[in-house]
Amino acid sequence: MNKVTKVFYISVIVSILFIIWGVIPDSVLPNSNLDYVTGLIQNYIVDTFGWFYLISASLFLLFALYLIFSKYGRIKLGKPNDEPEYSYITWFAMLFSAGMGIGLVFWGAAEPLSHFHDPPYGEAGTSNSAKTAMQYSFFHWGFHPWAVYATIALALAYFKFRKNSSGLVSGILVPLFGDKGKEIWGTIVDFIVVFATVFGVATSLGFGAIQISGGLSFLFGMEQTFLLQLIIILIVTILYMLSASTGLNKGIKYLSNTNIVLAILLMLFLLFLGPTNFILNYFTTSFGSYIQNLPSMSLRMTPFNEDNTDWIKGWTIFYWAWWIAWAPFVGTFIARVSRGRTIREFVLGVLLVPTIFGALWFTVFGGSAIHLEFFDNQDIYKYVTELGEEVVLFAVLEHFPLSTFMSLLGILLISTFFVTSADSATFVLGMQTTGGRLEPPNSVKLIWGIIQSGAATVLLWQGGLNALQTASIIAAFPFTIILLLIVASLLKSFKQEAKELEMRRKN
Template identity: 30%
Template sequence: MQRGPTDLGPAGGITVNKVVLGVSSAVILAFSLWAILSPSGAQSTLSGVVTWISTNVGWFYVLTVTVVIGFVLWVALSKQGTVRLGPDHSRPQYSLFTWVAMLFAAGVGIDMLFFSVTGPVTQYYAPPTLDAESGEAARDAVVWTIFHYGVAGWSMYSLLGMAMGYFAYRWGMPLSIRAVLYPLFGKRVRGATGHVIDIVTLVGTVFGVATSMGIGVVLLNIGLEHLLGLPAGLAVQIALVAVAVVMTIAACTSGVDKGIRLISELNIWIAAAMLLYIIVTGRTAFLLSAIVENIGRFVTTLPGRTMETMAYESGGSEWMAGWTLFFWAFWLAWGPFVGLFLARISRGRTLREFVLAAITAPVLCDLLIVSVFGNSAMSEVLGGNDAFGKLAMKSPEEGWYALLEMFPGASFLIGLATLSGLLFYLTSANSGAMVMSNFSSTIRDPGEDGPKWLRIYWAVLTAVLTVAMLIAGGVTTMEYATLIFALPVTVIAYLVMFSFTKVLRMEAAEREGWARLRAAGLRRGGAGRSWRQRMASIRAYPGRDQVAQFSDSVVGPALEAVAEEFRASGTAAAVERAEEPLTGVDEYVLTVPMGEERDFLYKVASVQAPVPQIGSKASRGETRYWRLEVFSQTGSAGYDLMGMTDQQIIEDVLDSYEAHLAFLHLSTEHDGLSSIAPVGLETGQESIAGEPAPPRIG
């Protein structure tokens, strides 16, 4: 794993992956030209392919989403749920409230507004399994849309987000899907294998974003017709696509990315204001009662709906293709896009809090939006407004605005809704271009993004694809294309789960190695300290100069003594001294190569910590003190070496080395051949990597 950053390259900076860029562009351009030059032929062909997929492969989509949900829950609830997206000592960058708000902003698109009305109405008039326009169909109508916008999509986002974040922040690899699959393919992810992975991911992402943009321009077109009198039609829709391109170019050239984030947060407040307005001015009692019932029905029926394939229903495959399979494909296509953003904002979070927050907080927000709009529409239909219901089914965008016109102050509400939809639309277009730029580049630093010119290029190409699908049949064609091009992404989802399982076994083996040593009576943090040493260390709050002197006079010589004894016993070992510019205190790193296995690393570095605000130190105004902490490849061990003797430090090094050997033994006992854990030893070898037992120093 420690060789991953080197194998994945580049040594520094950002380079454009010409193979991924060229092949992905060719696929998208070829599809766009086909759709523009032969719109009826494209729609007919796509319809035939979708029919075949829904009839023969629909079960695979359903099974994949079910497995993904089970996998992310297993990760969150297992012992490895405490592993962090970053070193062990890392902590979250954002507060819980800000982080959850950003999760919601990342995964919600304008398509939710589109389907929040037409979804429930359609499931009432044409339910998949129940009698049309029955009481049972009414109770189930909104729940189907909540289900389609619920746990499934956020589980896919969680899978790819936590996997990319783990490899980027814990092991220093690029923030990409190919880095996630490094444990499976090793160096091959840098070549043709990695290119194929990135091409599949990128093409699926482009189609997912283009579909959302296409739905957005259709919806916004109707809103602008109500507000400004602009005619509804292809010309205005193409103009709106052009606006998204111009906004992306402006964001790239004027440095307004922070402004885009502020717009995303503003959009959350606008959406909340719309919901509150509708609840207060609409049928308040009915809406609140329906929300409660929707939540209960969603929770109790979730397992059955998740595995539903409509195998025994006449026309079940057609319904699945138009609804569940489309949404599952949509989330698969958006998974890398949203997953990358979630990874970017989640450094320092544990896997458990990452998954549980992602599949609860945003899902509750989605549930509220769908339930308020959906039940408002159902209230009209159940009250006898059949004309509205038919309109919402036939023309979802007109049905959504027709619903808003029924509330007091309709012009204000429509204006607010159109502004919200516009912000959803623009932020998705801009963020999508950024992610596409990253996927078509090789970036060593996970905090950096692809070239700005490449973002503009992808914004233009996505716009071309959006226009092509609008010409070829509008929303229906977009749904078909998304379902088809998301199919290869399902294979990547399985590879990601397989790869992530391997590294979690490695994490478990490392922890088990230390557990076995602790059970044998060994202790980390300086076994053998006298009680006077312990009391002195508890009461001491040293400054930087004291720590620097102790590091040079005690820690450095102790590590050199260990390295010298290793070398005398025939094992390569080295101690490096490196300047730490942030603290001004030199770091010492002891490294023992372990052949094909993970090298042993024992690093001692200075860190600042707050002085407990009690006692004499607080009264003198001292707020920070310095520690010398031990670091492994996965972060700080959490204890301080200050005040220990050289002999005690040496014993701690040997404790750590024995724990590392135990980890390597466990990783080969429980894992098969892979890039991070080879099969093991041949007869006659002395230890896990041919290394001798720890040297005796004293």
């Protein structure tokens, strides 16, 4: 424990205070409990700065595309002789498991179905709304979020492995601000990183427990109680702490490979047991529409239509803030497993592979749900309104052969994603609170693991997960500014390195 920094102590204290605040009911603190206060702040940020999120996310994507085609694409994330530590398959599996994981399983069928019934524009329940539903699902889980992840991951890997920096987010900004005052602004930046990670991951753990219990309830008629969710969290906590103690090259590596195998199996089962031709046609036309309309969707605000504005705030702007809140966690993890790759190889891999896989995933699961409603007159959407989004996946699978087997496979996949996300988060939090150590002590990871699970459990009990999610997203606002500064710092460092290389050639 003598290796931890002051960020560790500040973050632990603030995390515990937030959890205590989260369990205080409104009757004790009228209009001052966590849910109410964070809701007010989040609404103000979204109402006032929605345009800022849209423009910033688009700038990160343009920056990533620029790097692919620029002369800087040849720069290696590491020393000239460094080789990648992981194979392409393992690398893709690890970044994908950390980056999207539980969310894809949770929203794979539910989000397209929600957009089909409540589209961003036009009439609900039509062929046009079906096309728009899939197009926007691709948009929310495609190039933009992965460009956000790529930006911070690239910066962390470049400065850590090529410039021998600390591996902390604050270290990336030294080229802009120098070392003067780093003690103060560096601590603030690293605290924001830890804060967003702790509460973002804790929220996902809570939602993961809800979906696992929802699946067990749907399949076996088990009552979906807090006790069941508590048992799930306890089991998963034990599993991911065991995994975390084995280190990066065992636990997370093997779990990530397992995740990708289970995900592909589940997707292929439904693809070939479901309406195969419809799904493939749907994927092709939707992906084409996504690419075609990407610029207009990226900057779409509706100043003259309040109804559509609410949709954009509730979905697109919320997602952009959520991905930015998750960026420190996912970016730190992706950076750690990307040593030895060139910038061009890195950005292409991070942008293209997860986007295409995610689009296919949404088409298979969301497309099957919409097909059941549009062609087979099955009311799948009633499960959203009656039981919640967590059971939509199982409601869809129920209509196809091997439904019980596929549902059990789905529950297993959620569980392994659950373990991998929590395992990765304890590693990242350990790294960020021990001065950037690539192998944080197990004692530090254990403390962060307990805080994450504790936060998820307590706030699940109080129904305060949404407050926790909102608190994490509030942290995304200052971190968006930090990300923009990171882009400037990277460009400055690239130009400086290009000059140095040119001078060496001349000499």
